[in-house]
Amino acid sequence: MSNTVFSLWILNKAGGLMYNRTFSEGLAQLTSNEQLVLAGTLHGIHAITARISPVPRSSGLEVIEAESFKMTVFLTATGNKFVLITTPSHPSAELLLQRAYEAYADTVMKNPFHTPEMPIRSEGFDLRIAQVMHPPK
Amino acid sequence: MAHPAPHPRTSLLSTGSSRPSSIASPPPTSPPSSIRERHPSTLSQLSVPLRRAPSLGYPTNLDRPLNRLKGAEVALGAWAFLYAEIVAYSQARVDGIAELERKLNTLGHRVGARYLELLVFRSEGMSKAPKRETRLLPVLHFIHTTLWKALFNKPADALEKSREAADEYMISDNTPPLTRSISIPSDLSSLSCEAFTAGIVEAVLDGLGFPARVTAHSVPAPGYPQRTTILVKFNEGVMEREEALGQGR
Numbered sequence: 001m002s003n004t005v006f007s008l009w010i011l012n013k014a015g016g017l018m019y020n021r022t023f024s025e026g027l028a029q030l031t032s033n034e035q036l037v038l039a040g041t042l043h044g045i046h047a048i049t050a051r052i053s054p055v056p057r058s059s060g061l062e063v064i065e066a067e068s069f070k071m072t073v074f075l076t077a078t079g080n081k082f083v084l085i086t087t088p089s090h091p092s093a094e095l096l097l098q099r100a101y102e103a104y105a106d107t108v109m110k111n112p113f114h115t116p117e118m119p120i121r122s123e124g125f126d127l128r129i130a131q132v133m134h135p136p137k
Numbered sequence: 138m139a140h141p142a143p144h145p146r147t148s149l150l151s152t153g154s155s156r157p158s159s160i161a162s163p164p165p166t167s168p169p170s171s172i173r174e175r176h177p178s179t180l181s182q183l184s185v186p187l188r189r190a191p192s193l194g195y196p197t198n199l200d201r202p203l204n205r206l207k208g209a210e211v212a213l214g215a216w217a218f219l220y221a222e223i224v225a226y227s228q229a230r231v232d233g234i235a236e237l238e239r240k241l242n243t244l245g246h247r248v249g250a251r252y253l254e255l256l257v258f259r260s261e262g263m264s265k266a267p268k269r270e271t272r273l274l275p276v277l278h279f280i281h282t283t284l285w286k287a288l289f290n291k292p293a294d295a296l297e298k299s300r301e302a303a304d305e306y307m308i309s310d311n312t313p314p315l316t317r318s319i320s321i322p323s324d325l326s327s328l329s330c331e332a333f334t335a336g337i338v339e340a341v342l343d344g345l346g347f348p349a350r351v352t353a354h355s356v357p358a359p360g361y362p363q364r365t366t367i368l369v370k371f372n373e374g375v376m377e378r379e380e381a382l383g384q385g386r
Contacts, residue, residue, distance in 0.1 A: 110318035124320035
């Protein structure tokens with residue numbers, strides 16, 4: 001069974017799509033409008049799951065597992081959501097999301113040319129994410 | 138009284154330090170320039186009370202002995218946030234890339250001037266025969282190795298002489314630490330935030346007696362996308378002096 005990472009999405013506090021990158025084939029192609037709509041939907045569902053959870057003070061959905069994919073959501077302390085879509089048997093989705101968060105803190109938050117909550121357009125970030133997802137042997 | 142009153146036409150210089158009270162008449166709030174015009178050398182004899190800034194109550198870095206902080210390090214993350222705000226602040230107050238680079242250069246200049254003094258004091262201050270470089274290549278070597286090691290804990294990666302111009306030299310760094318977290322957007326591609334480092338180098342060269350114009354240029358290389366070259370263009374006087382010294386040998 002392969003352990004592939006399909007894509008990484010980053011949503012801001014309001015549910016807008018900040019970053020979206022595909023690493024392997026296997027997912028349906030989406031137009032950019034569909035991507036924005038789905039990001040907003042995911043944000044809404046995340047908020048709903050935090051409310052309807054029978055366990056009080058839940059954080060919101062963390063993993064959605066389906067037959068052909070697994071979606072892992074990492075909610076940061078500041079309200080951003082890092083979403084990784086992988087094959088269901090991928091062993092370390094959370095770890096990859098942690099590393100992506102580190103790369104975000106290092107290359108996006110410390111970049112004076114990035115406006116917070118806006119889409120991320122940073123070469124440094126792209127390079128670091130590539131290193132996280134495809135570590136050089 | 139041991140000393141007779143000075144003759145009115147005698148310059149106050151000749152009284153030495155005998156009668157400070159006679160000169161203390163100007164009140165502390167009078168403009169000091171008028172005193173200087175009349176008795177420039179007796180300024181030191183004035184007993185003008187100095188106003189001290191209120192004490193903080195705890196010692197600051199400025200109060201510590203100069204050698205105590207030698208080798209002390211600053212967290213790169215802390216610097217990154219501070220510099221990001223410096224760049225954003227400056228960018229909002231300038232009209233273009235050239236002006237922004239000039240502003241960052243000026244800020245680096247302030248750092249370089251002070252850091253040179255500290256560096257030379259720490260390395261030569263206690264020695265019996267303090268040395269300094271007076272020739273061009275040793276000065277460049279000093280910057281490439283000693284200054285970089287003191288600032289960034291590693292020597293610079295390359296020191297080259299330009300082929301086109303005789304007065305241009307280049308110091309290159311594959312991964313400049315000061316701007317490690319900064320990614321220049323494509324519409325500002327000619328900007329290099331390493332202008333700050335260029336300012337530091339410019340001040341150090343100026344302090345060592347080699348005035349130059351120093352600029353930073355981004356030259357990505359395979360494997361090192363952030364590689365930056367600090368271009369040093371020496372003033373004419375420096376090149377002339379260097380040639381004269383070279384011939385006199």
